[in-house]
Amino acid sequence: MYPDAHCELDFTSPLELLVATILSAQCTDKRVNQVTPKLFARYPSAADYASADREELEGLIRSTGFYRSKANSILGLGRKLCDEYGGEVPGDLDALVKLPGVGRKTANVVLGNAFGVPGITVDTHFGRLVRRFGWTLESDPVKVEHAIGDLFPPKDWTLLSHRLIWHGRRICHSRRPACGACELARWCPSFGEGPTDEADAAALVRNGPFS
């Protein structure tokens, strides 16, 4: 299922993916991809973001929502990349999460999709689905990461993240999940009534299209 699940943000470098991911908060990827061509042309490097005019930057990203805080993050991001990393995006989690506007979710997206480092991206979809599947009861994203990391080998982490996120967006919605259209319903402990079943959860790991 979803053998070709992938990051739907358009980018050609770690810096572009980092900025696109920041913009994607509470916004569709499609809309992000509508603003990034002009944005990336106007600010090709971290130094260009660092010296950007705030209002011009805000104007270019306005339609993605949260544009003031996102512009703030991107300005600070450009400065910090220039001051501390020679204008390059660092390729490790600890450094990434210290950048303004970059949390663990964004950092893992960049690691997994721009640096080829296996990463589990625990966003709202991923967390909701693994709990429905009975793969963990944790809600803290870091604990979820570790729990799922124990169930799957690192080489599967990035693709697994994309697959669950796609499934969450298309079928397993937050409010009214489309269980009738879900290929996983027969293994899903949350389908129908009754408490979470550990055997079902294990079967979903073993037999499910995600393994």
Place this chain on the structure above:
DNA sequence: ATCCCGAGGG
């Protein structure tokens, strides 16, 4: 009305 692949701050 309600939701969207979050992060930072109190």
Place this chain on the structure above:
DNA sequence: CCCTCTGGAT
């Protein structure tokens, strides 16, 4: 743990 930031799509 709560709140805030924001426009767009449906």
